[in-house]
């Protein structure tokens with residue numbers, strides 16, 4: 001099969017693009033057409049014949065066509081997982097076509113990320129940080145969840161910079177620093193700055209695990225680009241939240257403090273995140289998959305927390321995805337039983353998953 005098409009009554013192709021009678025056509029792992037099929041029936045009779053009334057170029061004839069009686073959207077991306085603690089096949093079958101692994105030993109995660117580039121890999125596309133950069137004895141080197149090598153311990157700024165360069169050479173798509181004062185010593189400001197300098201010099205973002213008093217402030221001061229968790233261990237000042245909203249992104253991971261229950265930690269995280277969102281801060285969906293009983297695939301519990309934090313349904317879909325469905329983009333998409341813009345619970349009704357043009361569910 002070379003050209004494959006999916007139709008549905010409704011699709012969200014990307015920000016501001018909700019279309020009826022949706023048609024997505026794929027070839028060699030890429031989208032070649034994504035839009036409404038309404039106008040396609042009437043083609044210009046003139047030469048070329050490939051222009052439609054709507055001005056879009058017409059899709060090629062598919063060899064195979066599938067109909068989803070529901071809703072199409074781009075594949076979901078989970079920006080915070082530990083894929084080694086989960087089942088990649090179940091993650092993909094659950095509608096997550098891309099993940100970012102935020103800490104795992106270098107010797108396994110970099111080769112797994114490379115293997116995931118193959119369209120036939122039974123799992124999502126994996127981008128990774130490799131191990132977390134931490135100080136001697138710092139988090140997560142003494143944590144029971146973390147196999148040996150999940151943290152790389154550095155001493156001094158030259159050592160920190162070298163560790164960061166080694167991770168980039170190994171294929172890190174993001175650098176992660178540990179600032180967990182509740183679990184032991186933390187990186188010095190000099191070490192933190194050195195990692196940020198190497199990351200930014202290579203155009204690679206730096207994400208931080210911040211836990212304990214004052215750690216978010218330190219991350220912001222050093223120029224960290226992202227928090228790997230919505231901060232839950234202290235209430236951030238409005239001034240700090242305002243400064244963060246201008247230049248940082250927060251990965252949600254709210255349900256790890258809750259698992260469906262009301263807890264002081266999830267309340268604190270929601271309070272911080274709500275103010276961050278109200279200031280216009282950018283939020284990405286992430287579950288910290290592997291940490292406790294987070295289910296593989298799209299986690300509707302995390303989605304509901306994000307909704308409570310103040311994201312509108314459309315901004316939620318944005319936070320859940322990475323690339324729009326448009327010509328030239330990767331053919332990663334999900335079919336749902338109904339429209340999640342009307343009821344977010346629809347995100348738990350995955351009917352179809354396509355990764356790199358290949359139907360996996």
Ligand SMILES: [Zn+2]
Nearest residue numbers: 080081102288
């Ligand atoms: Zn994590």
